[in-house]
Amino acid sequence: MNSTFDQSEFLQKLETQWLGHSIRYFEELASTNTYLKKLSSQDIQHGLFCLTDYQTRGRGQYERRWESEKGVNLTFSIVFTPVDTGRFHVLTLACALAIVEKLNDFLNASCAAIKWPNDIILNKKKTAGILTEAVFSGNTFDRLIIGIGLNINQQKFSYELKEVATSVSLEKGKEINREQFLADLLNRIEYKYTLWEQQQSSLIKTINQNIIGYGQWVGLKIDDEVQDELYKLLGINENGALLMLNRDGGIDSFSYEQIQLITN
Numbered sequence: 001m002n003s004t005f006d007q008s009e010f011l012q013k014l015e016t017q018w019l020g021h022s023i024r025y026f027e028e029l030a031s032t033n034t035y036l037k038k039l040s041s042q043d044i045q046h047g048l049f050c051l052t053d054y055q056t057r058g059r060g061q062y063e064r065r066w067e068s069e070k071g072v073n074l075t076f077s078i079v080f081t082p083v084d085t086g087r088f089h090v091l092t093l094a095c096a097l098a099i100v101e102k103l104n105d106f107l108n109a110s111c112a113a114i115k116w117p118n119d120i121i122l123n124k125k126k127t128a129g130i131l132t133e134a135v136f137s138g139n140t141f142d143r144l145i146i147g148i149g150l151n152i153n154q155q156k157f158s159y160e161l162k163e164v165a166t167s168v169s170l171e172k173g174k175e176i177n178r179e180q181f182l183a184d185l186l187n188r189i190e191y192k193y194t195l196w197e198q199q200q201s202s203l204i205k206t207i208n209q210n211i212i213g214y215g216q217w218v219g220l221k222i223d224d225e226v227q228d229e230l231y232k233l234l235g236i237n238e239n240g241a242l243l244m245l246n247r248d249g250g251i252d253s254f255s256y257e258q259i260q261l262i263t264n
């Protein structure tokens with residue numbers, strides 16, 4: 001099952017306009033996000049894509065590590081150089097939505113959803129995570145890097161992860177062609193990017209419909225403190241802030257750094 005990613009098969013299958021045609025592939029790399037962050041401005045362009053079969057220092061959110069078995073999963077990052085230098089959290093969620101839709105299509109079921117802010121859950125277990133980082137040159141925005149770790153063909157997880165993590169192959173019950181899966185996914189990401197760029201309200205609506213707990217009363221941790229009251233999850237607004245209805249009927253808005261949702 002463990003194999004080297006076949007770049008030419010992938011490029012043959014890719015149907016995007018601008019995303020992923022320029023590809024940097026490495027058998028092994030510290031981290032695809034770190035690699036793209038370190039490139040100079042002259043060496044990057046919109047849609048540049050970096051993929052590796054093994055990360056030695058894969059990074060997750062909140063300074064955590066991202067561990068992924070060699071040659072079986074997808075660990076990649078994309079460079080975006082948008083004109084609009086805000087609403088990045090919406091773009092991250094647009095990528096999350098692309099993953100959710102691809103998984104639901106592929107597995108022929110509504111089994112995938114977004115765990116706000118950046119996780120993809122498949123049949124109640126995590127199958128993908130996203131790490132978004134902005135790069136500045138002085139005070140000027142230079143690029144956005146969206147890194148995605150997606151468990152594709154991994155069959156076994158460590159003792160700590162086995163109850164909470166899964167892979168597409170485990171859920172499908174057969175081995176997955178990584179090249180085809182990735183080509184399809186990039187197609188969807190490119191399309192979602194266009195919706196994001198055009199500020200389409202349908203994008204926000206669909207993201208919200210796919211967030212776990214949407215429209216429900218959920219628990220909340222604000223700045224690491226569990227709140228006594230439940231809040232109703234109203235979804236994100238067009239800037240990516242999370243709107244929560246409190247028990248007094250007021251609407252509170254939170255940035256993703258401030259809170260954690262507690263859903264079942």
Ligand SMILES: O=C(O)CCCC[C@@H]1SC[C@@H]2NC(=O)N[C@@H]21
Pocket residue numbers: 030031032033034055057058059060061062064066074075076077118119128129130131147148149150
């Ligand atoms: O769930 C998380 O905490 C986010 C995980 C993000 C992992 C991906 S793998 C490709 C890219 N390179 C990294 O070092 N991290 C992201």
